[in-house]
Amino acid sequence: MTEQSVSWALQNRALGLGVVVLCFVLFYFVGWWSQRKTTDVSDLYVAGRTIGSVTNGLGMASTWASLATFLGVTALILNLQVPFVFLWIQWILSIPLITLLYGTSLRRMQAYTPASFIRERYGKTATVIVASWMVLIMLMYSLGQMIGLAKAFEMLFGFPYVPALFVGGIIIVGYVTIGGMYGASYNAAFQMIIMTLAFVVPLGAIMKQMGSTGWWFPPLAYGDMVPSMLELVPTFFNTNYSFKWYFALIPAFTLGPIGLPHLAMRVFTAPSLKSARWAVVWFSGFLGVLFSATYTMGFAGNFFAATTGTIIAKGDADKITLILNVFYNPEWVTAIVIAGAVAAGLSTLNGNLLAIGALTAQDILGVFKPDMEDKDRMKIGYVVLFIAGILSVVLAYQPPQFLVTSILWAFGICASAVTPMILLGVWWKEANKLAGIISSLVGGFLFIIVSPYVLPKIVLGAGVTANLGMSGALFTVPLAFAIFIFLSLAFNRIPALANFNPSDADKNLVDRIHGWPDFDSSRYTGNGWAALIGIVCISISIWGLMPW
Secondary structure, three states: OOOOOOOOOOOOHHHHHHHHHHHHHHHHHHHHHHHOOOOOHHHHHHHHHOOOHHHHHHHHHHHHHOHHHOOHHHHHHHHHOOOHHHHHHHHHOHHHHHHHHHHHHHHHOOOOOHHHHHHHHHOHHHHHHHHHHHHHHHHHHHHHHHHHHHHHHHHHHOOOHHHHHHHHHHHHHHHHHHHHHHHHHHHHHHHHHHHHHHHHHHHHHHHHHOOOOOOOOOOOOOHHHHHHHHHHOOOOOOOOOOHHHHHOHHHHHHOOHHHOHHHHHHHHOOOOHHHHHHHHHHHHHHHHHHHHHHHHHHHHHHHHHHHHOOOOOHHHHHHHHHHHHHHHOOHHHHHHHHHHHHHHHHHHHHHHHHHHHHHHHHHHHHHHOOOOOHHHHHHHHHHHHHHHHHHHHHHOOOOOOOOHHHHHHHHHHHHHHOHHHHHHHHHOOOOOHHHHHHHHHHHHHHHHHHOOOOOHHHOOOOHHHHHOOHHHHHHHHHHHHHHHHHHHHHHOOOHHHHHHOOOHHHHHHHHHHOOOOOOOOOOOOOHHHHHHHHHHHHHHHHHHHOOO
8 A cells, every 4th residue: 555645725715704703703603692691600501401402412412522533533433443433332332321310410510510429428628639630531521622623723724733722722712712602502512413423424524435235324324335345454443452441432432421410511501401411312312313424434434435545644644534525525515514514613612611610610610719709710710611611722832642632531530539529429328428539539540540641650451442441441441430439338437537527418319419309318328339339340440450
């Protein structure tokens, strides 16, 4: 296979600029129109809890799809090939699990973020720690979006990466700061429609030129290309990883995302529990179409490389969606695809930065300034939104090789430091405050230490397994759960630590968020089951330490 000299930049920059500017005008208008409805903190962070199920389902799908769907994920498919499907399945489980495991429960207590629950359940110290982790996680998530947006602008205008990053970043941060959750919700719904059409329809045109008869429905009808793929890339469908590799996807990519605050906040915007549940149904349908098409795009990328003899350089692997459109489709189609990519990044950045604003102004500042007026808290929220956006631009100056890496690394931190606090707090009344704090600190910092980005000499696993946080998460996530469970069982029996024991109010909160009209001390107290889960978690953690 020989490398071909192909220009991956859009040649007609005026056309691309016109399409993207038109989209931005529409997005800014929706943000400005929505901002007029933002009169208090509830409006800013949860849109007054007025977003209907279809709009919310579109918004959830848009926020979750992110720019990585257009740019980062296809690079992973080029690398992992068919095993990526198993990773993809774990990701898409997160929103249904958020709703089932704690989203509707926290919706009953009128929470703004999951950290609001942490404060009532575990107290102020735990709130500051967990909210700080969440801010870091959202910054890492925003970093991935900024990197992707810069690459989209780089391809759109032919600018070098750094000018594209700063010009695009400043425009985007201004847009995100304007609208609040009202703007985020309505824009996200609109953006989901744009990104789906901009992804699926051009993909059909690409497949038709590749000779596929299933071009009419790219998400599922690419099967006629499989025999040719088997001849060209015989290894594409090999599931050649060990059972341990596939099992590691659960703590890394199922348990991680369910603790992400910007996803949970979508559930909190629903006007009722029924609406929140129906939003998940719509989410699954909308995102299922886009996610299936994303895998087909990766499939087509491998097919393209094999049939044309093109070697996709590592620096261009993130751009395979745009590369295929430049190669096969007219430039006006590629411009629309880039606009879809920008819409995807904007939608997720909206959710990320709103979560940072809520976590800082509501949760962290609420600990130190509980009597602050709502109007002052709103002003601080807007300032934090802007600062976080600028910080994500600065952090994206020297990005990781794959833009999706920072996002997946955030999942691992979340699964290790945040998810145990939420799930055990919601479902187990004996969860001890001090045990939760220790578990969060140990789990979060251990994940950072064993990742390849801080102390490479002690990293667990190697290659893409370590880069994506899978090997680290298989060790730290079950360890965090086990530490929390066993320390809770021990601390609750030490008189000197009685101040950290769950109070009657804490236990009553658990009953209340599950919808029980009365308090019953026997509900959600199964210490035997908790100990069994702890033993299983210890066994998995030890397994994660063994050589990969």
